[in-house]
Amino acid sequence: MSEENFQDFNEWIEVAGLTDFITQYGSGSSLRDIALTDLYKYLQNPYSNIKDIQKASKYLTNKHGIIKEVLRSLKSLPSLDYIISWSTVDDEKKLKNYERKVNDFLKEIDIKTFIRDGLFEVGEMGTIVTCLRNKRYIQFLDLDDLRINKQRNGRWVVEYDLNSIKQHKTVNDKLAVIESLPDELTLAKYNLFINKGEDYRYIELKDADVINIDGNRNMPYGLPLTIGAWSSILQKEIIDRVERSVADRLLKTIVILSAGHLDKEGTKPVPKEVITAYFNEVSKLFNKKNGMSFNTGKESSGTGTIALPHFFKLDTLEVNTELFKKELYDKIEKDIYSNLGISPAVLWGGGGNNFSSAQLNSQKFFRYIFTLLEKFEVLINRYLKQILPKSVSCEFVFAKSTMLxxxxxxxxxxxxxxxxxxxxxxxxxxxxxxxxxxxxxxxxxxxxxxxxxxxYPASNAYTQSGNNDNKGGAPTVDEPTNENTIKSKSNGSNNNPKPSTS
Incomplete structure (x- = not known):
């Protein structure tokens, strides 16, 4: 059949099944919304694409278990034991009151839960903005609702964008949002923005703080912890997609109906009508063979036969099941872990690492966690200053230990x-x-x-002294009632030597 005749038949499109995944992903993209080309564009200028990077990070975290497992480890590994050192206070009673006040505050904000949530989110997004509300709890603010573009006294100034409230349709929804936001945001200020425009759009939040990782010192936004591994993960996804395509071809064999010529000399091509008729009959036969009637949607069964003239031929499409070698899988797997900066031994106890290399990698990862905890220490100490008088100070420090x-x-x-x-x-x-x-x-x-x-503890060398005045061990009885005990004490029997030492 000529190339022109081939293009005339829409039915032949069904035969070209192999073009689906391979052509779609062979261009270098693994997802319609996050392609490798998009990722390379993000990396060329991260700060001009920071919103897209943050959205991509959330998507990939939810999609790929290895990314989420790294963030879970970041969250769960530190023990979060802490130490509070106090300045000299003359009045001991006042110091106890200050200690109680600080301890109550740390319980009120649920310090360990706050830190663990903060570690996970800053690892995922690269940046978090926290806000101390009424000195009772800490709120994480949505980065999409904020403007952070200037500093004051070394701290980033956080402003809330009132325009983000407009997306809510009803008045009740808007009121609910405003009530959940910091105290500086009120319905009156929102109405002022609506009536008078851009000059009243941004409201500064005084108790909001920015924590970021892996970012430029002069930029408020950091980069996700896992961004270095994204390209390798997307490349692995391309291979997984092609593998699934190959597996699908093995389960659903492609049968090719080819038409030759009516004569042996090859001068008379098969007419278009004849090809169409046989193609339809063969399609019906295979639909019946597979147990499904596509016209009725009901299951059917049976075996059908069809006779083909000499100028038609049925062949099955051979699929190469060894597209990718084991070495390629191993290389991509190593690239993912090396770009994440953490070994499989730390994440799930596998990967074939020896003990010394796994130990070295865990120490490196722990050091990174501790540098993040130092950022949170600065934040907690700033909060503690707000609840203590200026004449008293304390320093909050996390113990540098992990669960391992x-x-x-x-x-x-x-x-x-x-x-x-x-x-x-x-x-x-x-x-x-x-x-x-x-x-x-x-x-x-x-x-x-x-x-x-x-x-009471059992009597032993640690609970008894030479003078027998230690309170450890069994308690003594000042007025014994046991007759044998009275005789023993009065006769001094306990002072007699044992038979083995006499």
């Missing part, structure tokens, strides 16, 4: 306690609870429950 090396820090703090008597750090690292909680529990058990008269 916490035992090492517990042992160090125990040594510190044994050598100096400072118990605070050891108790907190051991229990994971604030020091004052443990002290309060100890006072409650001793003063209220009086458990020391009921539960």
């Amino acid at each position: 090396d916490k035992d090492k820090y517990v042992d160090k703090y125990k040594d510190l306690y044994m050598q100096t008597g400072i118990s605070k750090f050891w108790i907190e690292s051991l229990t994971g609870l604030p020091y004052e909680n443990v002290i309060g529990q100890a006072e409650y058990e001793r003063k209220v429950l009086k458990t020391e008269s009921i539960i």
Whole structure:
């Protein structure tokens, strides 16, 4: 059949099944909304494409488990034990009140949950904006609703864009949004913007702070933690798509009906009507063979036969199932992990890494986590200054330990306690609870429950002294009622040597 006749038949489009995934993704794009070409454009000038980068990061985080697992590790690995060091305060009673005030504030804002959520989101988006509300809780603001383009005294000035409220249609929806926003945003200011225009569009938020990672010092926005691995992940997705296409071809065999010539000399092509008729009959036969009637949508079964003249031929399309070698998969897999900066051993305990390399990589990743925690320390200390008088100051610091090396820090703090008597750090690292909680529990058990008269440690070298004046071990009975005990004490039987030593 000539090329011209071939183009006349729409039915032949069905035969060209292999062109779907391969031609669609062979151009270098793996997704319609996030193509490799788009990614390269983002990387050439990240700050002019920051909104697109943030949207792409959210999409890829939800789509690819490896990206989400890195962010989960960033969130869950640090122990988040913390230490509060106080300035000198003459009045001991006042200091206790300040300590109670700070501890209540940290409980109120749910400090550990706030930090873990902040680590995940700053890793995903590259930037977060926090706002302290009524000195009681911390709110994360939507970056799309903000303008951040100037600094004051080294801090970025955050302004809310009132135009973002206009997208809500009803008055009740707008009121609900305004009530959920910081106190500076009111219905009166929104109405002023609506009536008088752009000069009243942006409202400065005084208690809003910017935390970013991997960003330029002169730019407010950072870049997602995982952005370096996106190109390798998209390339792997292209291969996965082609693999699925090949698998689909294996399950649904492509049969090619080819037409020759009526005569052996090859001078008389098969007429168009004859080709159409046989093509339709063969299609019906295979639809019936596959158990589905496409005209009725009902299942059918049976075996059909058809006779073909010598100038028609049926062949199956052979599919190459070894498009990609194992070495290519291994290379892309290594590229993904190396660009993420974390080994498989740290994420899921696999990957074939030896212990020393996995240990080195985990320490490197921990150091990165600690640098992020330092940013949050600055933020927490700024909040604490707002609830304390100017004459008193304290410093909030996270213990640089993670869930994987916490035992090492517990042992160090125990040594510190044994050598100096400072118990605070050891108790907190051991229990994971604030020091004052443990002290309060100890006072409650001793003063209220009086458990020391009921539960006591066994007698041993640590609970007994040479003078027998230690309260450890079993309690002594001042007035024994047992007859044998009375005889033993009066006769001095306990002072007699044992038979083995006599």
